[in-house]
Every structure is written in structure tokens, then in C-alpha cells.
Amino acid sequence: MDIGSILLGIALLVIVAVYVGRPFLRARATQRETMTEREGLAAQKAALLEQIRTLDFEHETGKMPDAEHRQQRTRLLNEAATIMKQLDDLAPVPARNGSPARIEADVEAAIAAIRAWNRDNTRAREHGNGRFCTQCGKPRDAGNKFCAHCGFRFA
Numbered sequence: 001m002d003i004g005s006i007l008l009g010i011a012l013l014v015i016v017a018v019y020v021g022r023p024f025l026r027a028r029a030t031q032r033e034t035m036t037e038r039e040g041l042a043a044q045k046a047a048l049l050e051q052i053r054t055l056d057f058e059h060e061t062g063k064m065p066d067a068e069h070r071q072q073r074t075r076l077l078n079e080a081a082t083i084m085k086q087l088d089d090l091a092p093v094p095a096r097n098g099s100p101a102r103i104e105a106d107v108e109a110a111i112a113a114i115r116a117w118n119r120d121n122t123r124a125r126e127h128g129n130g131r132f133c134t135q136c137g138k139p140r141d142a143g144n145k146f147c148a149h150c151g152f153r154f155a
């Protein structure tokens, strides 16, 4: 796992955190009577997303077998779906920057991106550290400091 992958992961997590928090902030400003319920659901949802993130990280770092990861992830996603349904069933909050559905889609997209990133890392590991030169795109040998094809110096 290189620095770029780590930064990408952190950036995605920030996106998720912002989007998870935003409906709650809007709810506080506009819908005081449903704030407590919405706040509770939003907190549950954030906690589930955090658990999914931790799960993915443990899987990605090889601490968790595929089967267990898949099973636990399915369970967490189902719980998250239930929470999101309950949030939808609350009185709608007027949206300034997009509808709640739009925000859910963005969060799901961020999770999908993290999942794809994990998948790519797993694939790279399975192919014996088979990364590619960022300069010319040719496969690089794991131990080499320079690209055998274009001479690019690896970080």
C-alpha cells in the first residue's frame, strides 16, 4: 500500500463524514421536533459506515478472510439500509445542496470507490507485488528502485 492509496482512502472517508453529517446539521436548523430521532439515526448510520470502513481495512490488510469479510459486510450494509429507510420515512428536510437521495447516492459512491480501491490492492498482492510504473505503465519488478523500461525512479 503506497502513500497515494492511503491519501485516497482518507479523502474518501472525509467525503463520507461530511455527507453523513450534513443531513443532521440541516435537520437541527430546520426541524427541531424531529431532531432527536434524526440525530439518533444519523449517528447509527455513521457508526455503521465506520464499522464497514474498519471491516474493509482489516480485510485489505489481510487480517480478515474473504468469507468472513463478505458475511459481516452484508450484515452491516443491511443494517445501514434499514437505518436509511427510517431516515427517509422521517419528515423530509428541505435541501439546499441536493436531495437526501442524492446524498445517499454520493455516500454509496464513496463506499464503492473504497471497495474498488481495496479490490485493486488485493489484486496487486495476489500478483506478487505486481505494480506498474507510474511513468510508462509497464509492469515493475518488486525489488527494483528504477523502472527497467523507462528508468523512472520509484518512490
Ligand SMILES: [Zn+2]
Binding pocket: 133, 134, 135, 136, 137, 138, 147, 148, 149, 150, 151, 152
Ligand atoms: Zn517506466
